[in-house]
Amino acid sequence: MTETEFDVQAFARDINELLVLSTLRSGAKHGYQIGLDVESESNGLFRFRHGTLYPILHRLEEEKLIRGSWKKDGGRQKKVYSLTRAGERHLEGRTSRVQEIVDRLLTVLRQPGEARA
């Protein structure tokens, strides 16, 4: 089966986006809360630093996978993001793809010592 070349950078970006989408399944959140939940749900394995979360959120919003809206919070304005239907479908589809990639990787890693030419 021929596959298009696997792009590691795109995959890493996909992972970040999927993490954000999955954490929004439990309800609308603002940016910092999303980062906090991703970190807590992954036991610290995935963390966003140096504002890297914002381009991800803005890109997902532009692609209509999440929806951003402004709410008042004690005299301040906060931007809250929620998952759209398209985002839910995207999350399901890409999660299967990630599963497939990880399964293949594990298959390769667990090959019993094959001699390579």
Add this chain to the structure above:
Amino acid sequence: MNGGAGSGFSPVLRAVERRLALPLPKRVRFLRELEFDLQELAGRLVADGVPAEEARRQAVEVLVPDHGTVEELDSLHATFYRRLTRPLNPGRLRLVERGTLAVLTAGILIGETFTLLQADLLSDPSPFLWPVLLGGGVLLAMAGAKAFQLWVKGNHSRLWAGLNPILVTAGGILALGLAGALWELFHLAGALEAAPERAGVLVPGWLARQSVLLSVALILSLAGGLAWFVLSQCVAFLSSARRELLEPDAAPSLKKEE
């Protein structure tokens, strides 16, 4: 709406703003979003017992975008024109833009002349009509260039630059038209004194020339004034949101030097 007042992060937000090239409305929205998150994170850290200064420092480290992230944000929010011209060398792009502006100015001048020719108003033009038309071409090109900068390029780094020259040029065109009419009136008076029997020819001719000159000067000046007004209102609106967020203690004014 309380933007930056009392947040304590205004200096941080101003530093971030200086690094961003986003169009102003998106820039302000992003900074407002960042401000809330910084306050939330710092507040949470303080509630966990972290000293306030350290909490602020940690919040900034986690949330403030680094250079790569800023570039990514700029790229993501770039206008269509910026995305289209990204492959071009900045020097070459500037050359293309200036060349286009020169062509636009020439086009406006040709358009003005053609319009007057169509209306048969150039049979006996005042000599002042040509500088008025030239000024009008320059004026409309300046207004077009400013509008292009604001709405097509999304370049909001020097909002107020280029606005006053539009108003001054509009005023100058009107002044030139009036001065021309007065100058020719003076010469008409001299001609009538020397040959009063030619009044029947000289006066209608003068009236026709000056009505064209003054009408064109007035129309161009009003168009320039209207363009200045619209552009100023747009700029004031753009900068007021920014000022509210980043300079909450600044006295409100129409114009802010950036």
